[in-house]
Amino acid sequence: MNKKGPKVMKWMDKRNVLMLTTCKDHDDNLIDTGKKKRGTDECIKKPGCVLLYSKTKKGxxxxxxxxxxxxxxxxxxxxxxxxxxxxxxxxxxxxxxxxxxxxxxxxxxxxxxxxxxxxxxxxxKKEIDEIPAPESSARHYLEKGEKRRRCVGCYQKLRTFLPSREADKKSKKILTLCSQCKKSYCLPCFNEKHS
Incomplete structure (x- = not known):
């Protein structure tokens, strides 16, 4: 619509597709995609700008x-x-x-x-595994575990209104566990439990 500025294009696929573009390479000519419609074997054609967009949006x-x-x-x-x-x-x-x-x-x-x-x-300037633990050994803090486990707090909350299998599926899987309790907690549940 405007050779110097943005282009406005409207194309009817299954529904109307309205495009506004400033890219000079965007072409409004219909190009054969190499695909065919089911049943009719009619070639599917799309505007060049739609094909270029579909190709480059993946990144x-x-x-x-x-x-x-x-x-x-x-x-x-x-x-x-x-x-x-x-x-x-x-x-x-x-x-x-x-x-x-x-x-x-x-x-x-x-x-x-x-x-x-x-x-x-x-x-x-330190390795994450070498970061020292808090000074007080009786203090609860989160540490990184070796295996992803379900959050105990989330499971208990979900268990109040769901069966155990459903609660087990929906509770968060996390790597962190309490240093003293040795139970897996996500940060919000840990703060609730140890506030």
Whole structure:
């Protein structure tokens, strides 16, 4: 619609698809996808901009998916905090991890969790396993366990209104456990139990 600025396109697939784009490569010509409709064997054609979008959006979907795992986002009133935290600990961290793995050999590539742990260790200049425990031995604190287990607190809460199997399926699986009780707790349940 406008050769110098953004393009506005409307295309009818199963329903109307309205597109607004500033990309010069986005083409409105119908291109054969190589697929055929069931029953009629009619060739499926789509605009070039839809095909280009579908092809290139995979990287963003992958980045969003990977930043969702081990997310640092918490509820809050100030929305700008969420944006800043997502940019630093989501997008930037994922980009660094992808670049790190792209220059490594297959043997040296790290999963995201190990990459984040190595990054933390480089900032605090200690290995995570070597961080000393609190001074008081009688004090309860969370420590990292070896195996993922179900949170005891979440299970007990769910058990009040669900059968044991359902509560077992829906309770959180976590690595952390109480240093004194030796029971697995997520952070909210630990704080409730040991407040």
């Amino acid at each position: 963003i979907d992958f980045s969003d998916q990977m930043s969702f795992y081990y997310t640092t986002l918490k509820r809050g009133i100030k929305c700008w905090r969420k944006v800043v935290m997502e940019l630093i600990f989501g997008t930037a961290l994922i980009n660094a991890w992808i670049v790190f793995n792209s220059i490594q050999t297959d043997e040296k590539k790290l999963p995201k969790r190990l990459f984040v742990e190595k990054l933390i260790e480089s900032f605090i």
